[in-house]
Amino acid sequence: MLEELEVRNLGPIRSAVLTPGKGMTAITGETGAGKSMLLSAIRLISGATANVGRVAAGADSAWAQGIFDVDESGKAAGLALDAGVLDSDSSETDSDPDETGRLELFLSRTVPASGRSRAVLCGHSVPRNVLGNVASELVTIHGQADQLRLASPARQREFLDMAADDKAEREVYRVAWENLQAMDERLHNLTNQxxxxxxxxxxxxxxxxxxxxxxxxxxxxxxxxxxxxxxxxxxxxxxxxxxxxxxxxxxxxxxxxxxxxxxxxxxxxxxxxxxxxxxxxxxxxxxxxxxxxxxxxxxxxxxxxxxxxxxxxxxxxxxxxxxxxxxxxxxxxxxxxxxxxxxxxxxxxxxxxxxASPEKVEEIKAQRKQAFDDALKAAQVLSKKRKVAATGLANTVTKELSALAMAGAGLEIRVVQRKSSPKDKPASKNDEADAASSTWPLDVNGIDDIEFLFTPFPGSPKLPMGKSASGGELSRLMLALELSVAEKRTFESNDMTFIFDEVDAGVGGKAAVELGKRLAKLSQTSQVIVVTHLAQVASWADSQFVVSKGSAENASSKAPIETRVNEVTGDARIHEIARMLSGSESATSLSHAQELLDSSKL
Known part of the structure; x- marks a missing residue:
């Protein structure tokens, strides 16, 4: 969970601190106020390419740091430990990790006005890709400027496996696969001395x-x-x-x-x-x-x-x-x-x-064939569970899309078992063992090719994710996917922070209310940060930050305009919701804003 994001000298932001809480946080503000700079800061600490053009005018460098509260036994902490920035026996935390099982990770990035950027993890300089690997286990940004998280087949398989809850089946296959690999190596050594x-x-x-x-x-x-x-x-x-x-x-x-x-x-x-x-x-x-x-x-x-x-x-x-x-x-x-x-x-x-006597070679070939059969059987059991989960997940996502103002849109998840090609078939029974070595419908993940196909509107062809939707549609599709597996997570065991940008593009009215409601539902099991211009979405947030323009203190008329980030609560939040609703803060709009906040409860 992201506890704090601090930014200095990034674009129009001279100094800002964002402290999103547990649950849903909304970031609002007028168009052009600089909300995108907060996302740029998160992308920087996530290992993205640095752009020196984003360094504030007159500043030597830009700097961003994110503080994350994570499970000490989770993947992110494991990656930090492998990078050598954490002690395997003790870590710098606000509480004893032996008692709470939690620790803090500090991810920061410095971008000089000239020269190379510097990535720092828990006070230690690390390669940028190390920072990116850790951040990938902590932050997922869904926006038009970001590569779709589920665009790759590997990510799609991981997501489907989570939905299928097939950990036991994958472990059985892993053991069988490793045994097959060992037999292949032994056979290779025998026949290629x-x-x-x-x-x-x-x-x-x-x-x-x-x-x-x-x-x-x-x-x-x-x-x-x-x-x-x-x-x-x-x-x-x-x-x-x-x-x-x-x-x-x-x-x-x-x-x-x-x-x-x-x-x-x-x-x-x-x-x-x-x-x-x-x-x-x-x-x-x-x-x-x-x-x-x-x-x-x-x-x-x-x-x-x-x-x-x-x-x-x-x-x-x-x-x-x-x-x-x-x-x-x-x-x-x-x-x-x-x-x-x-x-x-x-x-x-x-x-x-x-x-490598002929008898020994034949014996090992027989053992290898048995290992292949065992792995194939385990892969087929895993494939069957994936197929059942794929149907259920696709149906659930399609229903969610309809509620997110995307009626007629749909998701199909294909789980196709790979087949051996004709050239791999043995010429005779004597060649069966040799053919088995070249017949590879299996790989380390099983026997399946998995593909997520999205239909954004009725009549549209089914296209791979990432090639078939706008930024807003992709964000809503990702929201629907995350909601569909939310019940498999608990907040305590999930370190992921989801950031949605442009998720409300082209949405209004009742659909906007449903969108906000579903973001709030996702925030029950994961931290959610949404950049939005819709009051119907922001009203569902547990906390709200406003990004606004303001002249620098003691500034002359020629001084640059700075962007400020402030949390709004109480009456200040009502006034911000009213501004988002009608652009004014009249008695009617304030009353409407209060009513909207009161009704935006799960």
Whole structure:
């Protein structure tokens, strides 16, 4: 949502701030007052080509900035994050994004009187196309001077998918498509090997043979290094263990020894404490000594086993040789021995593909055909849902157009499944798998060609959108389209601001009232800004700004005329509506204006 638009030195506007609120905002004013400059400012921060001729006379540069409140998980915030202007952990916001899920994006543009313009996103200079990509997720301008948003087949498909609510079907197709792409790449690699591929296969076979010759086991190198350490320190180990056992239990070292063991001494202490028939500290001490004696017995047992171990010093060379072999493997395919084993297992599968035996090629072709069939089936399910949605959307839009003073106008949405061409058909059954690779009715978006055809008046041929209507008609068509999918949006989840210019061209009377009502209806789920000269449209707005001409302060008669932008509320708004109705502010026109404002409620 656009929170604030600030403009400096753009055309006749020296300084202006527009703060459209949530809902519908009307921008009004006399013809030639400069309303178009506000749209020019929005186009600038949307990445449009800069026109130095728009810089105010005598100014060094023109500047425009838009502040947008957006969902931190939305596309616009994601694009800003990808551009490196937002911290992935925290962002500059008026509130904690972890609590509200919202943040502010600052889009600005400076156009010098001479030289190149500068695009800035959240305080960081960025390429103009980056600013445009972010703005495309935030602002949509429907006007004669703007390229129609739904003129491209890609945009039409996206719009239809939103109306169809086919996210689940598109996800199923995406998975099937990616699997098909992977099988195509694998088949291509199999059937189009070059010398480098053969060299790769030879390298893999030699490597696998070398690893298999050593036959490593997971963790074997660590076990061997531990064993080597024991052999190298066998004398020291024997001396230390013997001394420890002599102190703890001499009978373990010398069977003829009659020296009391540490365990016997502790048992004697325990028995002495048990003869004390007073509980408390004596009983607790005896319990602790019993626990200590159990641990001591385990230690004596473990050390006795170490005395029995006969480390083979003569085998040290064999151990070192084996460790050297394993180290060579980890040096080349490591870093760990388990990595070497994993690499060998994967290499074995790669060799199978690189060998490209006829049997292997046929196997992959069969898998590729199955992947194609799965993708085709998923595409057809998606296509069916699109067709149902296309009929419903076209009917709804046609009804809306009738209420927008375009009776007889209509929209047709064609969803046509692509067919393979005759030249793609296999010459024989043996060629079916090869033909499948060249038969491409599918693409990343499915199997459909989608086209929006507009009929602006009865008897007119059905023509592609953008080639069949005036600016005002196109704006009303876009309004009808946006209204038709409005129920699928909620204001909290939709960051788009819709700006309508010339939407009221050629409209008056009851049709103007209906136009204003429908703009207000759209503003329940999206922010709407409309530039209008009709009071019947402006009266439906939640807020209204007037663009007017006025001499600069302390100006001489030769000073340039400046454009001012002011919000009108209360009596000031009634006077502006009255001016729009009759060009005067008589008691009758003021009464009519008040009546119009009172009746313009959803």
């Amino acid at each position: 070059e010398a480098s591929a053969r060299q790769r296969a030879d390298y893999l076979r030699e490597s696998i043979e070398q690893i298999n010759k050593v036959d490593p086991k997971t963790g074997e190198d660590e076990e061997l290094k531990d064993k080597r350490s024991r052999v190298e320190n066998a004398a020291e180990i024997a001396q230390g263990v013997g001394s420890a056992l002599s102190a703890l239990d001499a009978s373990q070292v010398d069977s003829d020894s009659d020296a009391q063991s540490a365990s016997d001494a502790i048992n004697h202490a325990i028995q002495a404490l048990r003869t004390i028939h007073v509980g408390g500290v004596f009983s607790e001490a005896a319990d602790r000594l019993e626990s200590l004696n159990a641990d001591l017995s385990d230690i004596v047992f473990s050390l006795s086993n170490e005395m029995d171990t006969d480390e083979d010093a003569e085998g040290l060379d064999a151990i070192n040789s084996r460790i050297h072999e394993l180290d060579e493997l980890t040096r080349r395919w490591g870093p760990a021995l388990e990595d070497v084993i994993s690499w060998r297992d994967k290499a074995a599968f790669e060799v199978e593909d690189l060998d």
